[in-house]
Amino acid sequence: MKTFNPKNLMVSAMTAATLSIGAGGVMADDHPIHFGGIYILSGSAATYGEFAQEGINLAVDEINQGGGILGRQVEVTFEDSQGKAATAIQAARKLAYQDNVDAMLGLDSSGVAQGMVPTVPELQKPFIITHAATPDVTGNLCNEFTYRISVNVPQNQKAAARIAAKTDAKRWTTIGPDYAFGHQTWEYFGNYLKELNPDVELMEDTAFPRFGAEDFTPFINGVMDADPDGVIISVWGGDLVNFVRQATNLGFFDQGYELMFTVGAATEVLDALGDRMPEGVWLSTRYWYDAYDNELNQNFVKAYMDRYDHAPSYNAQGAYSAIYAYKQAMEAAGTTDGPAVAKALSGMTMEATNGTVTFRKADNQAMVSPTWGKTGPMHPEHGIRTLTDIQVFDGEEISRTPEETGCSL
Numbered sequence: 044m045k046t047f048n049p050k051n052l053m054v055s056a057m058t059a060a061t062l063s064i065g066a067g068g069v070m071a072d073d074h075p076i077h078f079g080g081i082y083i084l085s086g087s088a089a090t091y092g093e094f095a096q097e098g099i100n101l102a103v104d105e106i107n108q109g110g111g112i113l114g115r116q117v118e119v120t121f122e123d124s125q126g127k128a129a130t131a132i133q134a135a136r137k138l139a140y141q142d143n144v145d146a147m148l149g150l151d152s153s154g155v156a157q158g159m160v161p162t163v164p165e166l167q168k169p170f171i172i173t174h175a176a177t178p179d180v181t182g183n184l185c186n187e188f189t190y191r192i193s194v195n196v197p198q199n200q201k202a203a204a205r206i207a208a209k210t211d212a213k214r215w216t217t218i219g220p221d222y223a224f225g226h227q228t229w230e231y232f233g234n235y236l237k238e239l240n241p242d243v244e245l246m247e248d249t250a251f252p253r254f255g256a257e258d259f260t261p262f263i264n265g266v267m268d269a270d271p272d273g274v275i276i277s278v279w280g281g282d283l284v285n286f287v288r289q290a291t292n293l294g295f296f297d298q299g300y301e302l303m304f305t306v307g308a309a310t311e312v313l314d315a316l317g318d319r320m321p322e323g324v325w326l327s328t329r330y331w332y333d334a335y336d337n338e339l340n341q342n343f344v345k346a347y348m349d350r351y352d353h354a355p356s357y358n359a360q361g362a363y364s365a366i367y368a369y370k371q372a373m374e375a376a377g378t379t380d381g382p383a384v385a386k387a388l389s390g391m392t393m394e395a396t397n398g399t400v401t402f403r404k405a406d407n408q409a410m411v412s413p414t415w416g417k418t419g420p421m422h423p424e425h426g427i428r429t430l431t432d433i434q435v436f437d438g439e440e441i442s443r444t445p446e447e448t449g450c451s452l
Contacts, residue, residue, distance in 0.1 A: 087281030128158025
């Protein structure tokens with residue numbers, strides 16, 4: 044039987060401590076930096092989560108090949124929110140408490156974001172939202188740990204209203220999902236359009252199908268019976284694919300309406316629809332891969348298409364940029380400590396594929412630029428509709444003032 048010798052334990056501890064001291068005389072940490080991503084990875088909107096995974100994995104591989112962050116390699120764990128706030132909260136707690144991630148990113152649904160964001164401070168981990176657009180998470184629900192790197196509803200709808208005000212359409216209605224994103228889209232679009240053109244009519248005949256609806260026929264017929272001049276459409280994901288197919292069969296696109304799809308230029312949707320997406324309609328996106336002529340974007344698009352063989356979506360780009368935002372913040376803070384990284388993100392400016400991006404200190408919302416364009420011919424190589432008459436709006440100019448957001452940090 045081996046006798047326990049306390050001196051052996053002391054020597055082992057001293058040896059371990061010695062091995063963990065770097066050349067500079069400070070304790071070195073060779074554990075990987077661990078990110079957690081929470082996205083919709085099942086159901087009708089799963090392609091959004093899949094594109095986000097692609098963007099994150101590309102960024103992680105690039106960073107690891109370049110030496111990592113703070114000299115440490117990077118890894119990521121993904122969780123499926125299933126489009127449910129309770130599931131996303133459970134996933135975030137697992138990532139924070141069991142997986143011990145250093146930071147998190149994700150969220151596709153505005154409803155999920157509204158439900159989850161109030162729980163983020165308890166985790167003491169920074170969270171960058173890369174997709175969900177409800178203004179509330181950088182508004183009345185804002186907190187010091189939650190950031191957004193993508194376009195929000197007011198930013199996008201102020202841009203939409205500027206386009207709509209220049210058309211001949213006077214009577215406007217909407218078709219959108221029956222939760223925060225659909226209703227807030229109509230609210231902000233209508234308010235901004237009325238400011239620009241008080242003579243427009245915001246119709247009472249609106250359509251709000253449930254998210255995940257399979258049959259849009261009664262809603263499409265209802266809008267056609269109301270006979271609007273213009274329709275703002277905020278249906279998204281697999282729902283938008285189904286909507287366009289059904290609307291085509293019902294003759295919706297033959298009525299001469301001014302049509303504006305608030306997230307219609309998501310390449311996930313354009314890939315699925317091909318030439319079924321009609322020409323001559325306005326589509327918006329938080330990022331369009333062909334709209335930014337800078338070296339970062341050129342390198343990103345090439346690397347992404349070489350690896351995945353399709354054009355990057357705004358969700359892929361937002362997730363990709365969020366990883367690089369964390370890299371910059373962690374290197375500025377000199378640590379992966381959650382509160383320190385969150386503080387480093389506050390007011391931080393970074394160069395991204397879509398230009399210079401600043402996380403506004405007052406509400407943690409990135410000053411980013413929504414893009415609108417009209418659908419043109421099919422791209423000869425990418426298999427999706429091109430965008431013509433592309434308009435990229437200045438992020439600062441179309442953002443609400445900090446006082447308007449309701450955020451108090």
